[in-house]
Amino acid sequence: MTMERSLAAFSFALLASLASAVVLLVQAQQNPGFISIDCGAPNQYTEEYYNIAYATDEGFIDSGENMQVSSEVIYTYYQQYSKNLRSFPTGTRNCYTLRPDRGKNVTYLIRATFWYGNYDGKNQTPTFDLYIDVNYWATVSSSVYFYEEITYVSQADDIQVCLVNTGNGVPFISALELRPLDDDISPSGLRFLHLHWRYDIGRSLNYSMRYPEDVYDRIWEAKNYNKWIILNTTSAIDLSVNDDAYKYKIPGEVLRTAQRPMNASSPFYLVWPSIITNKWIVYFYFVEIERLTSGQQREFTISMNDNQFRETVSLEYLKPVVVVSTPVNGWNITFSIESTNKSGKPPILNAVEFYTIGDLPNVPTAQDDVKAINDIKAMYHIKRESWQGDPCVPSKYTWDGLTCSYGNPPRIILVKLSSSNLTGEIVSSFSLLSTMEYLDLSNNQLTGAIPETLAELQNLRILNLSGNNLIGLVPEALKKRVLDNTLIMSLTGNANLCQANPCPQKKKPKKILIPVVTSILGFFLVLFGALAIIWLIKRKRIPESSERTLRSKNRSFKYGEVSRITGNFGRVIGEGGFGKVYLGTLDNGTLVAVKMLSESSKQGYKEFHAEAQLLMIVHHGNLVSLLGYCDDSRHMALIYEYMANGNLRQHLLEDHLKVLTWNKRLRIAVDVAQGTSMRYAQL
Numbered sequence: 001m002t003m004e005r006s007l008a009a010f011s012f013a014l015l016a017s018l019a020s021a022v023v024l025l026v027q028a029q030q031n032p033g034f035i036s037i038d039c040g041a042p043n044q045y046t047e048e049y050y051n052i053a054y055a056t057d058e059g060f061i062d063s064g065e066n067m068q069v070s071s072e073v074i075y076t077y078y079q080q081y082s083k084n085l086r087s088f089p090t091g092t093r094n095c096y097t098l099r100p101d102r103g104k105n106v107t108y109l110i111r112a113t114f115w116y117g118n119y120d121g122k123n124q125t126p127t128f129d130l131y132i133d134v135n136y137w138a139t140v141s142s143s144v145y146f147y148e149e150i151t152y153v154s155q156a157d158d159i160q161v162c163l164v165n166t167g168n169g170v171p172f173i174s175a176l177e178l179r180p181l182d183d184d185i186s187p188s189g190l191r192f193l194h195l196h197w198r199y200d201i202g203r204s205l206n207y208s209m210r211y212p213e214d215v216y217d218r219i220w221e222a223k224n225y226n227k228w229i230i231l232n233t234t235s236a237i238d239l240s241v242n243d244d245a246y247k248y249k250i251p252g253e254v255l256r257t258a259q260r261p262m263n264a265s266s267p268f269y270l271v272w273p274s275i276i277t278n279k280w281i282v283y284f285y286f287v288e289i290e291r292l293t294s295g296q297q298r299e300f301t302i303s304m305n306d307n308q309f310r311e312t313v314s315l316e317y318l319k320p321v322v323v324v325s326t327p328v329n330g331w332n333i334t335f336s337i338e339s340t341n342k343s344g345k346p347p348i349l350n351a352v353e354f355y356t357i358g359d360l361p362n363v364p365t366a367q368d369d370v371k372a373i374n375d376i377k378a379m380y381h382i383k384r385e386s387w388q389g390d391p392c393v394p395s396k397y398t399w400d401g402l403t404c405s406y407g408n409p410p411r412i413i414l415v416k417l418s419s420s421n422l423t424g425e426i427v428s429s430f431s432l433l434s435t436m437e438y439l440d441l442s443n444n445q446l447t448g449a450i451p452e453t454l455a456e457l458q459n460l461r462i463l464n465l466s467g468n469n470l471i472g473l474v475p476e477a478l479k480k481r482v483l484d485n486t487l488i489m490s491l492t493g494n495a496n497l498c499q500a501n502p503c504p505q506k507k508k509p510k511k512i513l514i515p516v517v518t519s520i521l522g523f524f525l526v527l528f529g530a531l532a533i534i535w536l537i538k539r540k541r542i543p544e545s546s547e548r549t550l551r552s553k554n555r556s557f558k559y560g561e562v563s564r565i566t567g568n569f570g571r572v573i574g575e576g577g578f579g580k581v582y583l584g585t586l587d588n589g590t591l592v593a594v595k596m597l598s599e600s601s602k603q604g605y606k607e608f609h610a611e612a613q614l615l616m617i618v619h620h621g622n623l624v625s626l627l628g629y630c631d632d633s634r635h636m637a638l639i640y641e642y643m644a645n646g647n648l649r650q651h652l653l654e655d656h657l658k659v660l661t662w663n664k665r666l667r668i669a670v671d672v673a674q675g676t677s678m679r680y681a682q683l
């Protein structure tokens with residue numbers, strides 16, 4: 001009964017998760033490549049009117065608070081996404097990180113929507129700045145619902161939209177949307193355009209057209225000029241793939257309405273007052289939607305700002321024509337559309353978009369540095385208000401604790417993370433900050449060994465690791481840098497760090513470890529291991545399933561965990577027949593040697609498994625203990641207790657500083673022969 005019920009519950013859960021997976025899949029297919037965030041929303045949902053799936057902020061930003069517009073105004077706008085917002089009372093710069101499927105070097109439409117809606121009850125509209133990656137986008141200051149929209153070509157996989165507190169109120173945002181566009185609809189070479197107006201001319205209904213009619217989810221605002229005549233048609237617009245106009249993917253619905261002047265001798269003439277001096281780009285959309293008597297053709301000339309741009313267009317019935325102006329300068333933007341003498345028909349206009357060309361003066365930090373410092377941030381769970389957006393740029397928002405050089409591109413040259421509660425090992429990402437001159441990690445709880453790779457940082461002048469719990473030998477390469485006077489290194493207050501080689505004797509009994517099976521020794525070990533089993537079978541019952549022992553006594557690790565405890569495989573301490581051996585630290589601080597089975601290993605999976613099983617059965621004071629294992633299908637690892645003094649081979653074969661006495665060598669040989677010493681732990 002219970003069994004049946006739990007089985008039923010299980011299948012239900014399975015069905016439910018399958019169903020939600022299907023829903024997600026359908027949504028993904030409905031909105032290909034879209035990122036739609038309803039900032040401040042408690043749950044994700046699908047906006048039914050447009051059929052767009054909106055996500056919450058989760059995974060896009062860590063900071064901020066979810067809020068809702070005042071209940072007095074909440075019904076003013078019907079869009080669900082305008083009703084919630086996320087506000088940022090703390091931190092100067094708060095950034096959303098968008099990672100579009102199509103990656104970098106693709107043109108994206110990015111739209112940020114704002115509706116203050118007196119959410120804080122103060123009735124005081126804040127003013128703040130909006131940034132796209134490292135560059136200024138807009139200043140936001142509006143008491144009414146509005147949005148800022150740009151087309152933008154990103155040079156990195158991530159796109160960051162940042163809200164910057166300029167001391168004039170708490171920044172907030174209501175929605176953030178990203179849509180991939182086909183590259184060639186932006187005039188070539190223009191990576192940043194601001195939308196000012198986008199009009200569907202001649203539409204008498206006053207709702208805006210957007211997705212799914214517009215596959216790019218552009219919002220077409222209905223616009224009518226009283227002085228002109230409205231035209232509309234129900235005929236299908238000819239949007240064939242071979243047309244020049246096709247790539248702009250203008251919805252037929254938008255093109256089916258238009259306006260025209262009264263007669264051929266009166267032109268369209270419009271002045272758009274503007275407070276900005278930027279260069280303008282205007283997209284004009286035309287389609288002939290009046291059935292003209294044969295022999296007649298509409299033909300007209302567009303001219304902008306004193307003929308800075310001029311082009312003549314003639315139309316064919318239901319065939320769209322798109323004209324993109326060249327950049328035009330001026331305070332006001334003026335354009336006229338005038339019939340040519342031979343036309344005899346007044347001009348027409350179906351839709352129009354006005355953009356200004358944005359500046360991208362700031363260059364982002366070198367991508368390798370960005371990646372390394374973000375990995376460091378993630379691995380040590382660093383939570384600092386300023387650690388958002390680009391680490392160095394703009395310079396006034398540089399992350400707290402970093403100093404950068406501002407060449408092209410900017411680089412990180414100083415990292416000061418002293419007294420920052422850092423735990424775990426010194427991760428290899430530090431060694432990837434290749435122009436770093438100063439690294440201060442003093443007064444943390446860092447454990448493990450000092451990575452030798454730090455010595456590869458050519459510009460490193462000061463390395464301060466004092467006041468941690470580092471262990472092991474100080475890498476020779478770093479010592480050499482100190483001797484050469486190219487590095488000042490501070491290691492005080494690491495009680496277990498060994499600064500001289502060989503290390504001074506400790507009171508504790510010395511441990512010698514052989515976590516590393518070298519190929520010579522490996523042969524004997526497998527042989528003697530087999531002997532050990534036989535010997536053990538004689539002495540005591542073998543557990544019925546060594547597999548089960550493996551699972552029960554030893555912890556199973558996921559590959560991700562193995563990667564984490566080894567600091568992303570940052571410190572190699574040896575190499576054996578199976579592959580490399582890495583130093584690691586468990587969460588409780590225990591040092592471990594992690595032996596990975598490499599894909600190119602000559603000894604294979606079977607032997608690896610055999611070794612694991614043997615070690616499960618055989619427990620002896622002379623054996624290094626196995627603490628855990630990882631058996632993901634593609635990655636196998638054995639995790640041993642770490643012994644700081646190297647392996648037996650070094651002690652036996654090499655002219656090691658502490659030569660083993662013949663007595664000890666004999667004892668080892670005898671022990672091995674007796675099968676108790678497949679792995680020597682202590683001497």
Ligand SMILES: *[C@@H]1O[C@H](CO)[C@@H](O)[C@H](O)[C@H]1NC(C)=O
Nearest residue numbers: 104105106107153155183184
């Ligand atoms: C970006 O894409 C354009 C074509 O869309 C190509 O010509 C250009 O080389 C690309 N740039 C980079 C850096 O990949």
Ligand SMILES: *[C@@H]1O[C@H](CO)[C@@H](O)[C@H](O)[C@H]1NC(C)=O
Nearest residue numbers: 202203204205230231232257
């Ligand atoms: C088309 O024009 C007619 C009247 O001229 C108007 O009633 C109708 O709403 C218009 N359609 C659109 C989509 O604007």
Ligand SMILES: *[C@@H]1O[C@H](CO)[C@@H](O)[C@H](O)[C@H]1NC(C)=O
Nearest residue numbers: 076203204205206207208222
């Ligand atoms: C147009 O919008 C106004 C408010 O802006 C509204 O009162 C009116 O009913 C709308 N008209 C139509 C036809 O939707």
Ligand SMILES: *[C@@H]1O[C@H](CO)[C@@H](O)[C@H](O)[C@H]1NC(C)=O
Nearest residue numbers: 227261262263264265266267
């Ligand atoms: C054309 O329209 C203008 C008004 O826009 C008017 O002044 C003019 O007389 C009209 N011309 C003809 C020939 O109808």
Ligand SMILES: *[C@@H]1O[C@H](CO)[C@@H](O)[C@H](O)[C@H]1NC(C)=O
Nearest residue numbers: 271272273274330331332333
């Ligand atoms: C811009 O246009 C307005 C009228 O819309 C006009 O008053 C103003 O003088 C124009 N400015 C310039 C610089 O042409």
Ligand SMILES: *[C@@H]1O[C@H](CO)[C@@H](O)[C@H](O)[C@H]1NC(C)=O
Nearest residue numbers: 300301312338339340341342
């Ligand atoms: C149209 O004709 C008038 C006179 O007939 C002439 O002055 C004008 O320059 C012509 N315009 C164009 C664009 O050819």
Ligand SMILES: *[C@@H]1O[C@H](CO)[C@@H](O)[C@H](O)[C@H]1NC(C)=O
Nearest residue numbers: 382383384418419420421422
């Ligand atoms: C470090 O951790 C302690 C206790 O968890 C906390 O009080 C302190 O604020 C932290 N310091 C920093 C710099 O994060």
Ligand SMILES: *[C@@H]1O[C@H](CO)[C@@H](O)[C@H](O)[C@H]1NC(C)=O
Nearest residue numbers: 418442443464466488489490
């Ligand atoms: C290293 O850091 C400690 C503590 O923060 C400080 O006292 C010491 O002067 C620093 N050493 C160097 C070489 O900067």
